[in-house]
Structures are given as structure tokens and as C-alpha cells.
Amino acid sequence: MNAGSTPANTANPSGPEDPAALVARLRATFRTGRTRPLAWRVRQLTGLREMLTEHREDIADALHADLGKPRAEAYRSEVDFSIREIDHTLENLEEWLSPQSVDVSGVFGERASAGTQVDPLGVVLVIAPWNYPAQLLLVPVAGALAAGNAVVVKPSEMAPATSAAVARLLPRYLDTDAVAVVEGGVPETTALLAQRFDHIFYTGNGTVGRIVMRAAAEHLTPVTLELGGKSPAFVDSGVDVQEVARRLAQAKFANAGQTCVAPDYVLTDPATARALETALTEAIAQRYGADPAASDAYGRIVNERHFDRLSGLLGSGRLVTGGQTDRATKYIAPTVLGGVKPDEPVMREEIFGPVLPIVEVEGLDEAIEFINDRDKPLALYAFTEADVTRERLAAETSSGGLGFGLPMAHLSVPELPFGGVGESGLGAYHGPHSIETFSHRKARLDVPLSA
Numbered sequence: 494m495n496a497g498s499t500p501a502n503t504a505n506p507s508g509p510e511d512p513a514a515l516v517a518r519l520r521a522t523f524r525t526g527r528t529r530p531l532a533w534r535v536r537q538l539t540g541l542r543e544m545l546t547e548h549r550e551d552i553a554d555a556l557h558a559d560l561g562k563p564r565a566e567a568y569r570s571e572v573d574f575s576i577r578e579i580d581h582t583l584e585n586l587e588e589w590l591s592p593q594s595v596d597v598s599g600v601f602g603e604r605a606s607a608g609t610q611v612d613p614l615g616v617v618l619v620i621a622p623w624n625y626p627a628q629l630l631l632v633p634v635a636g637a638l639a640a641g642n643a644v645v646v647k648p649s650e651m652a653p654a655t656s657a658a659v660a661r662l663l664p665r666y667l668d669t670d671a672v673a674v675v676e677g678g679v680p681e682t683t684a685l686l687a688q689r690f691d692h693i694f695y696t697g698n699g700t701v702g703r704i705v706m707r708a709a710a711e712h713l714t715p716v717t718l719e720l721g722g723k724s725p726a727f728v729d730s731g732v733d734v735q736e737v738a739r740r741l742a743q744a745k746f747a748n749a750g751q752t753c754v755a756p757d758y759v760l761t762d763p764a765t766a767r768a769l770e771t772a773l774t775e776a777i778a779q780r781y782g783a784d785p786a787a788s789d790a791y792g793r794i795v796n797e798r799h800f801d802r803l804s805g806l807l808g809s810g811r812l813v814t815g816g817q818t819d820r821a822t823k824y825i826a827p828t829v830l831g832g833v834k835p836d837e838p839v840m841r842e843e844i845f846g847p848v849l850p851i852v853e854v855e856g857l858d859e860a861i862e863f864i865n866d867r868d869k870p871l872a873l874y875a876f877t878e879a880d881v882t883r884e885r886l887a888a889e890t891s892s893g894g895l896g897f898g899l900p901m902a903h904l905s906v907p908e909l910p911f912g913g914v915g916e917s918g919l920g921a922y923h924g925p926h927s928i929e930t931f932s933h934r935k936a937r938l939d940v941p942l943s944a
């Protein structure tokens with residue numbers, strides 16, 4: 494089970510390891526060259542896969558304890574999502590790692606050769622958030638291991654059951670000389686950030702993203718920042734609003750809206766807005782029944798702080814459906830707000846919860862202006878039948894990803910880079926893009942000594 498290491502974490506039987514000693518220990522392993530061979534990388538990925546399959550239920554239990562995450566959702570968006578990413582990597586890794594050559598014969602003669610080779614970086618730090626606390630931790634870890642790095646794994650303290658499960662399970666399946674889990678909150682992360690890493694991969698909010706980047710700058714360490722923001726959904730006139738409403742509800746209310754790429758708000762014209770309000774009310778009832786609190790397909794808010802924050806946003810605009818809350822169980826009903834004005838509280842911050850405001854605009858021109866007046870979002874969605882609308886949105890706006898017709902689906906395509914731009918992040922991962930993120934593509938030129 495333990496993939497190619499000394500048994501268990503014997504380096505540290507009596508409590509948390511000092512961060513400097515921990516990084517030194519992992520770096521020493523990296524410098525032996527042990528993590529470079531394809532066989533080691535495959536063993537780690539296979540180990541991770543085994544952990545996810547053998548402990549599906551344990552992980553789903555932990556996700557339920559942390560977020561009331563419905564079991565089907567836990568499998569779909571965390572466990573199986575991570576397994577699919579690992580499988581895709583296992584299938585393609587050898588090809589992704591193969592050196593590429595360029596022709597230099599015209600410059601240096603027939604016997605000269607040149608190309609690039611893909612080198613691991615060294616010791617990587619992965620810091621994960623609480624909303625998809627397994628997937629957003631394990632998929633970057635898989636990428637860092639596939640690229641041949643040693644990894645310090647930092648789960649979110651705000652998802653304590655998942656954090657504990659990962660800390661317990663990961664060392665049983667991975668090379669503990671090269672992979673270590675550090676649990677904890679701000680003090681522990683701050684202590685880690687003082688160390689020199691070869692890459693830091695952070696998923697979370699922009700405020701902490703800045704802290705991470707500042708700390709990284711001290712060591713000239715490259716960073717990937719997977720951040721959030723308000724992802725708009727433009728609904729064109731003349732579309733099938735029932736179908737749009739079903740797809741919007743599915744994306745918005747999964748994980749009780751606590752998804753970085755969830756549609757944050759809708760932009761549409763006044764007539765479509767009216768029809769959409771009715772259709773969303775029906776779509777929510779169809780999905781979660783008359784009382785979503787009783788539905789086993791609906792999650793809860795992560796903690797009281799976020800519950801209180803979200804409750805404060807429910808007064809914006811006009812209540813179309815939902816609005817019920819229960820602090821004891823951290824329940825907030827799937828809620829739609831109509832006729833919301835751009836300066837109301839719900840439009841001033843990333844919602845990150847089950848509240849969907851509809852903002853009315855005259856049409857595409859105003860929608861594009863509205864989007865471009867704000868921070869570049871992590872995703873932009875649009876429902877339209879018009880190619881010209883697609884092309885204009887693609888050409889005239891900037892966002893991490895662009896999805897027509899099916900919100901959030903782009904991130905399940907491993908060949909597509911997943912990442913933000915501007916305030917929504919820096920860098921990308923998934924599939925081959927993880928290899929690029931966690932590797933250095935080294936230029937290599939070989940000119941013979943004799944002619």
C-alpha cells in the first residue's frame with residue numbers, strides 16, 4: 494500500500510514536524526532523484542486512486558460532516574472527479590513528459606540537436622479551500638506528483654473532517670518521504686509560507702492569495718492562484734427559458750452555491766427576466782421538492798460566519814423564491830432575487846452561496862459593458878442561440894473560462910486549462926496543464942565538439 498517509502502511517517506512520531514525540518518526532509522528525498530522516474534509517479538497516482546476507491550465512503554462521510562454534502566454529489570464532484578483526472582493523467586503521462594525536439598541543423602550543423610525536457614520543480618506546497626475540500630486538494634496534488642515533485646499538502650481547516658481523513662489516509666498510500674500532510678489554520682500556513690518552496694499552488698480567496706504571493710516573492714517562488722469572483726450568466730432573449738432555468742439551478746445550487754465557478758448572477762433583458770423568474774421557481778421545486786430543507790440532494794452552509802454573511806444578502810432586490818433560513822442547521826433555501834440593482838449588497842461581493850440575483854440589462858451591449866466594468870471573472874456563461882452573440886462575448890470580454898449552454902461543465906474536461914485571469918487568478922491546471930504548472934520545460938542544446 495505504502496508506495497515506495499520507509500513505513501509510515503516515522504520521522505515524526507510525537508506531533509507536528511517543524512516546517513523547516515519537514516521541507517528539508519522532502520527536499521532531501523527529491524534530491525536523491527527518487528521522484529523522477531515514471532514508475533514512481535505512476536505508483537503515487539495509483540496509490541492516490543486506490544485511496545479514493547477504497548475509502549469512498551469515509552471521504553463521503555467526511556464531506557457530509559463538513560458541508561452536509563449529499564452523498565451522490567460527494568462522489569460525483571469530489572471522489573469520482575478526482576479519479577477521472579488521475580486516470581486521464583495515467584493514460585497520457587508518458588506522452589506529456591516526452592522531450593520535444595526542434596531542428597537546429599541549419600544553424601549548428603546536421604549533428605547538433607536541440608529540444609526541451611520536462612523537469613520536476615522540487616518541493617511543492619498545495620494549499621486547498623473548504624468548499625470542495627477533497628477534489629481541490631487531491632487534483633493539484635496528483636498533478637504535482639505526476640510532474641515528479643515532493644509535495645506538502647495543506648487541507649482547509651474549515652473542512653476539519655475532510656482534513657483529518659486526508660491526514661490519516663494519504664500517508665498510507667503515498668511515499669511519505671516525499672509527501673506530507675500539514676493540518677491547521679492561519680498559524681500553520683503562515684509557518685509553511687516562510688519556507689522556500691519551488692512552487693506554491695493556492696486555491697481560495699484573493700486576500701489570502703495576496704498573502705501567498707507576497708510570501709512567495711521572498712524566495713522568487715512561482716505561484717498558481719486559483720481564486721474566485723462573480724461569474725456572470727448572460728441569458729439571451731428567445732431562448733428556451735425552462736431548459737436554461739434547469740441548467741442554471743443545477744449549477745447554482747449544487748454544494749449550496751459554494752462553488753467557485755457557480756453562476757454568481759444572471760444578466761438578461763426585462764422580458765426574459767420575467768419568464769426566467771417563473772422557470773427558476775419551477776426548476777428549483779422540481780429539483781429539491783416543495784421543501785428543500787428536507788431534500789437529501791441539498792447541502793448546507795459551511796459555518797455560522799458564512800451563514801450570517803449570506804443571510805445579510807437576502808434583502809437585495811425582490812424575493813422571487815426561497816429566502817427561508819435556519820441558523821441551527823446552517824440552511825439557506827435556494828433563493829432567486831429579481832430586479833436587483835448593481836449597487837445592492839448582493840452585487841458587491843462574490844456570493845458563494847445559494848442566492849441567485851437577476852440583474853436586468855437592455856441587451857448584449859449593456860451586458861458586455863456590465864461585465865467589463867467589473868473584475869475579470871473566473872467563468873463567464875451565456876445561453877444563446879446566436880453565433881454572433883457567442884463570438885462577441887468571446888472577443889469582447891475576458892474571463893478564466895467561457896461556457897455556453899452548460900455552466901461549470903468546462904472544468905470537467907481535463908484537456909482544458911482550469912484557472913482564472915486578473916482578480917480570478919493566475920495560472921491553470923488539470924490534465925496536461927498540471928504538468929506544465931508543476932514542471933520546468935528546460936531548453937537543451939547539444940553542439941558536437943568536433944565538426
Ligand code: NAD
Nearest residue numbers: 621622623648649678679682697698701719720721722753
Ligand atoms: P479557506 O478559508 O479554506 O482558505 C483556503 C486556504 O487558505 C486554507 O488552507 C487556509 O488555511 C488558508 N488561509 C486562510 N487564511 C490564511 C492566512 N491569513 N494566511 C495564510 N493562509 C491562510 O477558503 P476560502 O478562501 O474561504 O475559499 C473560498 C474562496 O475560494 C472563494 O473566493 C472561491 O471563489 C475561491 N475558490 C476558488 C476556486 C478555484 O478553483 N479557482 C475553487 C474553490 C474556491
